[in-house]
Amino acid sequence: DIQMTQSPSSLSASVGDRVTITCRASQGISNYLAWYQQKPGKVPKLLIYAASTLQSGVPSRFSGSGSGTDFTLTISSLQPEDVATYYCQKYNSAPLTFGQGTRLEIK
Amino acid sequence: QVQLVESGGGVVQPGGSLRLSCAASGFTFSSYGMHWVRQAPGKGLEWVAFIRYDGSNKYYADSVKGRFTISRDNSKNTLYLQMNSLRAEDTAVYYCAKDLIDYMTTGTHFDYWGQGTLVTVSS
Numbered sequence: 406d407i408q409m410t411q412s413p414s415s416l417s418a419s420v421g422d423r424v425t426i427t428c429r430a431s432q433g434i435s436n437y438l439a440w441y442q443q444k445p446g447k448v449p450k451l452l453i454y455a456a457s458t459l460q461s462g463v464p465s466r467f468s469g470s471g472s473g474t475d476f477t478l479t480i481s482s483l484q485p486e487d488v489a490t491y492y493c494q495k496y497n498s499a500p501l502t503f504g505q506g507t508r509l510e511i512k
Numbered sequence: 513q514v515q516l517v518e519s520g521g522g523v524v525q526p527g528g529s530l531r532l533s534c535a536a537s538g539f540t541f542s543s544y545g546m547h548w549v550r551q552a553p554g555k556g557l558e559w560v561a562f563i564r565y566d567g568s569n570k571y572y573a574d575s576v577k578g579r580f581t582i583s584r585d586n587s588k589n590t591l592y593l594q595m596n597s598l599r600a601e602d603t604a605v606y607y608c609a610k611d612l613i614d615y616m617t618t619g620t621h622f623d624y625w626g627q628g629t630l631v632t633v634s635s
Contacts, residue, residue, distance in 0.1 A: 406574070439621035441557070448625040449549075449557060454612060460623065492557055496620045499571035501547070501559040 407432045409495055411504035417512045424480040426507045428493035433473045437497035440469055440478045443506075444489045452491075453478065485511055514538040514624045516608050521629030528598050528633070534591040534608030534626055542566070542586040545611040545619050548593045550604035551628075560606070561593065562619035569617055576602075598633045605630050 408431040436456035441449040453469040466481045493504040520532040548560040561582040562571045581594040609622035
């Protein structure tokens with residue numbers, strides 16, 4: 406099975422910073438990758454699918470890129486409400502594996 | 513608006529069984545694949561199972577294959593997860609989630625999630 410590895414596992418950044426989270430697949434998955442945001446105590450929310458397509462209603466400061474094995478989620482200007490854990494998820498085929506998550510905090 | 517409401521969680525002994533339900537509304541249930549995703553306390557997300565919109569295809573995580581069964585009743589707009597031979601490591605909040613894309617044979621990604629139901633496996 407394909408493994409999904411996120412880095413870093415946690416990070417702390419200041420409001421207004423540009424933040425990048427990386428997700429690496431153990432084998433190529435084309436662009437079959439989604440990103441989710443889970444705020445503390447809340448249900449996960451879909452941010453991006455097809456590696457770079459922004460889900461309706463998601464702020465434009467979020468963007469995704471990549472194809473094959475290497476993907477990134479970028480927050481162009483970090484806001485206080487972006488404190489959350491972020492997960493990537495591959496869906497080229499079953500099993501639909503998640504990365505282990507990246508916890509994002511405000512410095 | 514789309515609503516997914518899980519029920520059926522609780523405390524069960526190791527080796528026991530439990531059946532989860534997810535009542536769906538606000539969309540054409542019979543047109544979308546559905547998933548179960550779980551999250552152990554303080555841990556990350558783990559996809560559990562997928563069922564095609566018409567129930568004809570099902571996929572499972574290796575960790576639950578042979579023990580869990582996903583099913584659906586499109587006449588009742590309800591998704592199910594039958595969990596047998598439960599283990600301590602199955603303790604988690606179980607979410608049902610709707611696939612973003614209609615009429616897909618295999619699962620993709622999840623645009624709506626329920627609030628989850630907690631399953632605790634303990635003696």
